[in-house]
Amino acid sequence: MxxxxxxxxxNAQSIHTVKWVDYFIDRGYEVHLATFSTVNTTRCDNIYFLSSKNTSVTGGNYHYLFAIKKLSKILKDIKPDIINAHYSYSMGLISLLAKKISKINAKFSVVCHGSDVLxxxxxxxxNRINRYILxxxxxxxxxSDEIKDKVEKFGVDLEKIFTGQYGLSITNTNNTKDIDILSNRTYHPNSRIDFLLDCMKTLENRxxxxVFVIPNIDNQTLEKFILEYPYINFYxxxxxxxxxxxxxQTKVYISATKSDGTALSLLEAMKLKTIPLVSNIPSNRSWILDGINGYLFNGKVDFMIRLEAILNLNTDKQQNMIKINEKLLLEKADYKNQMKKIEDFLI
Structure with a gap:
């Protein structure tokens, strides 16, 4: 112990939270979790629900601010050694203010996942709020390195920054590849879902x-997409x-984000023998070499050329990409190894 x-x-419903919280529970720490989610998918029993109001990942969650006093009282009662908040300007802000009000002596850290900073x-x-928090x-x-560069520009000392994703703990299986193309990024301007759908128009009669899984999309927009793209399966x-x-089950994973952290879905695609076709941004270039273990694109023409290349890959080329990704993930994205590094840095 x-x-x-x-x-x-x-967010107690987020896979990111699950991976962090459950790891430290398994390691024998006394773990507490405060959340604005109404559902807890972690194994944490010391759970504190800060509000019953619905939370939107697209923003506008100003009710968070009204929970600062409640959170400060919880912190004062628990007196933790370490406070760790996920997402800078939301959970990071209220955690920092609650810590100051409670006047407890605890180490304070924030996990930046991507869009919160980029x-x-x-x-x-x-940017001013993030600078104050970080x-x-x-x-x-x-x-990702892209987030690290932005955080450094805020004035955070390099020795205080840990760069790395928590890794994967999933088991690879030999599934039948009966889905040709999959997108699963959240409906947000940064994800450019509309761009990807526009690219799909040329494939209507193929x-x-x-499959497009679009978390956080509103029902009206989803219905519009279903009518406009009847040849695509939407969830x-x-x-x-x-x-x-x-x-x-997928052959090609596609993502068109304008900026990103190390996307968990990209690592999952690499692990599950799915060939990635992703935007040519710094965080993706940290994992993908164009034409070697996946493909990077800049615009629509670029995207379509590379998509056709993947759909027509010969078996030898495909298997070589899969082997490269397996080796890369073993070196850089093993869950237990990555979380041990995180633990050592945090504690």
């Missing part, structure tokens, strides 16, 4: 099995285990 208390402030809603305002941290965790949300099954 480790004689330390860790207090997480995060694509905030109003950059002029939220320069107040004892430790900052970022999941008899391909195309608003699927459970994580089902998502992994779909990925394992």
């Amino acid at each position: 480790v004689n330390k208390k860790i207090f997480f402030v995060s 694509a905030p809603p109003i950059p002029f305002i939220f 320069t107040s941290c004892d430790k900052v965790f970022v999941v 008899n391909l099995n195309i 608003k949300h699927v459970e994580y285990s089902k998502m992994l099954k779909l990925m394992g």
Whole structure:
């Protein structure tokens, strides 16, 4: 039993939270979790629900601010050794303010996952908020070099920054590859779902099995897409285990994000023998070499050329890409190894 208390402030329904919280529970720490989610998918029993109001991942969650006093009272009562918040300007902000109000002596850290730093809603305002939060941290965790560079520009000392994703713990299976193309990024301007759908128009009569899972899309927009693209199978949300099954059945994983952290879905695609076709941005270039273990694209023409190349890959080329990805993930994205590094840096 480790004689330390860790207090997480995060979405208890997020797979990111599950991976962090459950690891530290298994390691024997006394773990507490405060959340605005109404559902807890972690194994944490010390759970504190901060609000019953629905939360939107697209923003506008100003009710978070009204929970600062409640959170400060919980922190004062628990007196954790470490506070770890996920997503900078949301959970990071209320955690920092609650810590200051509670006047407890705890190490404070934030995990930046991507859009919270790279694509905030109003950059002029939220860059200032992020700078305040992150320069107040004892430790900052970022999941890609692109985020690290931005955090450094805020004035955070390099020795306080840990760069790396928590890795994968999924088992590869030999699934039948009966889905040709899969997109599963959240409906957000940064994801460019409309761009990907526009690219799919040329495939209407190709008899391909195309699947778009679009979390957080509103019903009206989803209905519009279903009518406009009858040859695509749309899902608003699927459970994580089902998502992994779909990925394992897929030949080509596509993502067009304008900026990103190390996308968990990209690593899952690589693990499950799915060839990635992703936007040519720094975080993706950290994992994908164009034409070697996946493909990078810049625009629509680029995207279509590379998509055709993947759909027509010969078996030898495909298997070589899969082997490269297996080796890369073993070196850089093993869950237990990555989380041990995170633990050592955090504690």
